[in-house]
Amino acid sequence: MSTDLRAALDDGPMSRTQWVAIAVCLLLNMLDGFDVLVMAFTGKSVAAEWGLSATQLGLLLSAAPVGMALGSMLVAPWADRIGRRPIILGCLTLSSVAMLLSSLTQSAGQLGLLRVLAGIGIGSIIASSSVASAEWSNRRWRGLAVSLNATGYALGATLGGLIAVVLIGGYGWRAVFLFGGVATTVAIPLVIWGLPESMDFLLNRRPAGALTRINKLAARCRLPQLTALPEQLTAPRSVSGNYRELLTPRLRRTTLLMWFVFFAVMAGFYFVTSWTPTLLVQAGLTPAQGLTAGTLLNLGGVFGSALLGVLAARFALRSVLRGYLVCTAVLLAVFIASTSQLGLAFAVGIGVGLLVNGCVAGLFAFTATVYDSQVRATGFGTALAISRTGAILAPFAAGALLDAGMSPQQLYLGAGALFVVTAVVLSFVRVATSPRVAAPVAAH
Structure with a gap:
């Protein structure tokens, strides 16, 4: 008996494992929506505390987008080399550390540098999680899966604005960064639990133990088991x-x-x-x-x-x-x-x-x-x-x-x-x- 495992995933019904993976990607984009706009939420308070000019505040507001561009261009492509999951976990760690340290900063320069680092993580996560949500969906629901992933960004930004108002009023602007850092840190074990490496990556890149990992995932998704990896027509690229x-x-x-x-x-x-x-x-x-x-x-x-x-x-x-x-x-x-x-x-x-x-x-x-x-x-x-x-x-x-x-x-x-x-x-x-x-x- 033979079959195309990717085709089986494309054409078969969605399993619980697949929906959980897509839900985790949605959560990641909600966090990204909050993390990207955290400077907009806190900008007025930050400028008032440090006496920043409009130009200086503008530079702080631009720091995260600059980091996102760098992350999208330089870091996200490594997801094709070492996997979607390791990149997401590494960038979650980078973003959480940058957010937590932002709550302790004592100057605009320190905050700006940390916003660039957070942006690198965010830009990489957005690209990698969008790819992961597409690869874990079947063909019928792929558009919905990636669209919901994008919706998470708007939801996170909307909820983040409401949370920021409460935190700034009661505890000051640093509490907003602290909240974002803690929430991003909590997402790390959720990714470990609910977002497996994509079947596409394992079939194409063949990391150590690929066949065993593929069969475990196939069992969770109620798909046929492989007795051997398919022949590769092209060698993996750097x-x-x-x-x-x-x-x-x-x-x-x-x-x-x-x-x-x-x-x-x-x-x-x-x-x-x-x-x-x-x-x-x-x-x-x-x-x-x-x-x-x-x-x-x-x-x-x-x-x-x-x-x-x-x-x-x-x-x-x-x-x-x-x-x-x-x-x-x-x-x-x-x-x-x-x-x-x-x-x-x-x-x-x-x-x-x-x-x-x-x-x-x-x-x-x-x-x-x-x-x-x-x-x-x-x-x-x-x-x-x-x-x-x-x-x-x-x-x-x-x-x-x-x-x-x-x-x-x-x-x-x-x-x-x-x-x-x-x-x-x-x-x-x-x-x-x-x-x-x-x-x-x-x-x-």
């Missing part, structure tokens, strides 16, 4: 080899297109989320109404990612993602014009948040189908690093265009056009079609 592989003729077009898609989607996302409250006020709403619309936009994002996952379980993920991109463009085109009716503006704001966050979640899920398992973390990590460029440039570019005389309506139309172009580009991205090799198995 980390540097994986980087080079992304730009070989086989993957060059896919990689360059994915870099553009990640850059464009993140640029649009960060423009919308960072400028919406200000631009709505400029369009005629009061400051309080602008902040309310911004909050509703983020609230809509929590549901948008989950909805995309549900739709992806019934329809082709690429088609769902393209639909999200086009619908986002349509709502952006009418967003500012809707401010004459407050209720309509709030409703459109929720819709924009639902769709634009869903675009990010869908992009994460789609990336898992684009690269084969040998370069999946490398491809994901480098694309995330490229996306940070869009996240950094978009808010600055919007400000410069406003200063040059562009209206809010024109900015939203431009962002909408970018989403439409991205939907078109997405049509030309090839999905991975790595060959499957039948492996000898033993019946239960």
Whole structure:
């Protein structure tokens, strides 16, 4: 008897082991959402205690994103070499230590360095956990699994804001970092318990004891046992080899297109989320109404990612993602014009948040189908690093265009056009079609 174990995982029902692994990845992204925005939650209190200027506070706010870009580009690709689980555990340890030490810092320089280190851990965890959640899901629920993983980020940020308000009011800003460090530390044993190494990695990289580990996981997932590892058609590559592989003729077009898609989607996302409250006020709403619309936009994002996952379980993920991109463009085109009716503006704001966050979640899920398992973390990590460029440039570019005389309506139309172009580009991205090799198995 022979079978393809990965195909069995793809086409079979979801087991408890698989759902637990996906739930752990969701928890990790919730922690990441809190850890990334902890500086935003505490910034005012930190600046007041140390007498920081706006420029100095801005540098502190930028420290974690810089670290995330470094982690995505330089650390996450090692998950293709030594495994998703060791990278996640190592980066959880780094992030927890950095958060705990942040509660003891005595200067902005110390805090900034620790924020970079925490960002390195966070960026690596986001890429690795997204890959792990995709690899532990079957084909039907893969879009939902990765989308839920992305939803965790928004949930963590939302809950983190509420927790920060309570802790700062009662114990000061250091308590927020302490809480984040303790919560991240507690996640380490949860990962050890509930997030096994992915079957894809074990089948492709063949670490020591791979066959035994694969069979233990197969038993837990109610899959057939292997009597021997399948024949490898290609030799495992080094980390540097994986980087080079992304730009070989086989993957060059896919990689360059994915870099553009990640850059464009993140640029649009960060423009919308960072400028919406200000631009709505400029369009005629009061400051309080602008902040309310911004909050509703983020609230809509929590549901948008989950909805995309549900739709992806019934329809082709690429088609769902393209639909999200086009619908986002349509709502952006009418967003500012809707401010004459407050209720309509709030409703459109929720819709924009639902769709634009869903675009990010869908992009994460789609990336898992684009690269084969040998370069999946490398491809994901480098694309995330490229996306940070869009996240950094978009808010600055919007400000410069406003200063040059562009209206809010024109900015939203431009962002909408970018989403439409991205939907078109997405049509030309090839999905991975790595060959499957039948492996000898033993019946239960």
